[in-house]
Amino acid sequence: MEKGSVLIPRPKPLRPHNDPLHIIKTRKATHKRPATIAGPMVRYSKLPFRQVCRQYDTDIVYTPMILAREFVRNPHARLADFSTNSSDSPLMVQVGTNNVMDLLKFVEMVAPYCDGIGINCGCPIKEQVREGIGCALIYNRELLCSMVKAVKEKYGDLVRLETKIRIHEDWDQTVKLCRDLCSAGVDWITIHGRTKNTRSSHTANFEAIRYVVDRIRDKQVPVVANGDCLQSEDVQKIAEITGADGVMAVRGVLSNPALFSGFKTCPWSCVEWFWYYTLEFGGLPYQLLQHHLYCMLENMEVPRNLIKELMDVKGTAELLDWFGDHFELKRYGEPGFATCVDIPWKNQ
């Protein structure tokens, strides 16, 4: 496909192994469980973390939200926001946008390198909502549906398009929105069981998700349930209560990337994989690396005084040495790499 003098690659071909819609529709029949999805996290869902999740039965992984406006205008934003590789699949790229123009350009630029694109209609952060991005879109049904329609009319089944929404105070508004999204051609809908104003300290409302699922069943568009998937046993429970085809974990996988493999707490192997992938792919900003490791170690119930020490370390090499001082940290290629579940304390 040529446009002017620039050759624009076609969207990445979708096959059963990488088509997220196929995976979501078939996992219950083929694996006796819902599709397992690691959701988008601002800053944190970068390539090394995505690859760690894939080691532990995560079917589909999202990038962090990428702002379409910046991505289509700024090479530095593209470099900072999106890197990938040949094994980064099935991959959903999440986009933050408030207009059709930027969305279509974004899809054109990203679709050759991912397996689907998700529109963020759930981010409640004030700065984004003020710009008409994220959660603002669930109150702007016409705009959101027009964005979905524009992409699907242009690409049809060549590009998978998802919308991740929050519930409204009035659940019937959510039903109306979802039915319209289905008519606009959305491939599946992820529903977070909280409203725009619900705090994360309040439990997600799975009954609300069930209410919507039951009322859009005739549309035959799958639903993924999101919110409070923090433990491995939550996966089946959420799927049963909501009737959803897939379950998305976000904070849960940040602390325990092996959540979908049934590990009750983060196994040590995740730490070793994360170190390997981070340094193998060309590093992460130090604060990101530190925060990921903090979340995993805290989940493993490493004593508070050690966690505090970790947070005082100032650089990557120093942090590697800190791990070496306290734990038997295996490097990739060494015997026993990424096989350990319990913490391999140095002095035990």
Add this chain to the structure above:
Amino acid sequence: MLWGRLIRMAMSDSEVVGSMEAVPVPAPVTTGPATSTISVDGITGEVTVRKASGKVKVRKGQSKEEYENQLHDYFQLNGGPRKTEEKWMDEVDPLRLLQEKDLTIKLNRQSLSNFCERLYYQRRYDECLTLGEELLRRYQEVNKKNKMQREIEELEYMVKRSKGK
């Protein structure tokens, strides 16, 4: 109805970039209770955000030429997004990269320091020491007003520790 017209314009613009000559039509769009109102220029994508306080912010649009330049940069010059396969760093000589890259750009320096960190992780301390000392020398040459202190300290740490291992 107005929005429908804008969508058609937006779509045709993306498919055939040459349709940019049409007259821009701003479309007011409410974004829900207690948020703001945005207007979108259907041709350039310029977005005007009117906050509840009445303050107006304009998010610049993008012309056909500007977008084509971005497409050229993204697809033609860079071959799409950055791709980092496992072992990709084994195929690159960081000392050669050091000659080619502009070290006043932080991203370039980070990329080079990452080679050093990977060698440290792999316990290839002799190579880490050699590269670290060279990076230190070159970083110090461009370190104006000590803005690179943190990066230099990190390299110094690796050099010092590599000597002892």
